[in-house]
Amino acid sequence: RALGGRGTPGQAVLAMAWLQAFFVALQAAQVVALLVFPPLSAVIGLLSIGLFLWLMTQFVAELHGFASGWKVLFGLLLTALILSFALSFLLVMALGPEAFQNV
Numbered sequence: 001r002a003l004g005g006r007g008t009p010g011q012a013v014l015a016m017a018w019l020q021a022f023f024v025a026l027q028a029a030q031v032v033a034l035l036v037f038p039p040l041s042a043v044i045g046l047l048s049i050g051l052f053l054w055l056m057t058q059f060v061a062e063l064h065g066f067a068s069g070w071k072v073l074f075g076l077l078l079t080a081l082i083l084s085f086a087l088s089f090l091l092v093m094a095l096g097p098e099a100f101q102n103v
Contacts, residue, residue, distance in 0.1 A: 005064030015059045023052065 007015075026048055034041035057073045066072050092100060 005066065007063035007065075011063055015063050019055060019059055022055070023048065026051075 026044070030041050030044045030048070033044055053073065053076070056076060057069050060066070060076065061069050061072045
């Protein structure tokens with residue numbers, strides 16, 4: 001809402017449920033491909049990463065009524081980067097720096 005979005009929490013849960021349902025089906029196809037033709041499974045896995053970013057961007061843009069998909073994608077990637085740094089600092093503070101000497 002701070003950036004002008006108008007989605008509700010209920011709508012967000014519904015959008016993410018549809019997104020997850022699609023990816024469960026895609027992962028089932030990947031498991032079948034792993035049993036039938038393993039190299040195809042690797043290709044499906046790589047393509048699913050790009051498909052996830054594109055679908056997540058489109059779902060968030062539609063949910064909140066944003067016009068620019070590129071800004072949404074940038075926001076998603078920036079949020080992931082900031083969260084990864086914050087969580088890594090919390091992990092180091094919780095376990096201590098000596099736990100990560102060989103990392």
